[in-house]
Amino acid sequence: MNTSLLTGLVLALACASASAGTHRLDDSLSHTTPPTAQMEWLPQTPGDRDGGMETWVRVHLHIDTRDWVGRSGRIYMVLPLDQASSIEAVWTTNGPLRSGRLVSGERALVWAGTIGADSLRDQMQVRLRSGPDWQSASRRLNFHFEFDTD
Template sequence: MSRAARACCVLVLALAATAANAATYRVDDSGSQVMNPNVQMRWDASVPGAQGRGVTGALEVALRLDVAAWRGRTGRIYMRLPASPSGPLRAAWTTQGPLLPGQLIAGERALIYVGAIADDALRDRLRLTVQADGQRLERVETLNFTFEIDLDGL
């Protein structure tokens, strides 16, 4: 086996060992508060259907993630949004504290924090913008964001 092939095998084994040592856990966000839970969606275009079918709404969340169980550890925290029954839904957010701004599409997860867990809780204020296909929204829909942490090396 060539030197390059051995180096490649070592790298693959190291990555596999790292993945095997990582663990994912649900993060309790029950201490969070949605400031305006009934989001008013507005058409993106002045004439719905003529130039676009999108609708957009915004809300603010005082986010509190209970990370006490992982204090002193390092990891990555993700925000997840389940797939939407009314089709594609996109969420984007800005932050004011330690969390990362970002965006995701329903059915995916997005990184919001990476690093050491130094306190019992991570707190931030998020301004969420939600976009959807207005012609597919037929009823009130609840957004059920969840959070999970991937811990580094157990």
């Protein structure tokens, strides 16, 4: 076999495997309405004596996908583990992304297919819930999006 052909094949495989995997997407143009949200106590019920806290926010998503146009894969919403308390997010969407649910420390599939545009835009109505151990008047939740290439 021609050694230059073999070298070219090895380099092509190395480049393909370097771009395969999980990649964090830029969602810096996304924003919430309202910009800050106040957690409120849930009413206690006979089945749930501990109660917890809840808030609702609308998220205007703008996910930059220009580096991945023409590539197929899956996009996940990620909520890193929160050391202070467990957070649950449940959402509905108005556009191309899937509705879903996740708990801090998890990621949830929100889109699958071939990227066809420079960005994905959608609106999510998100309900955030925590247990009664929520202890901060102000906390930032660091949701982000990841793209797993096929």
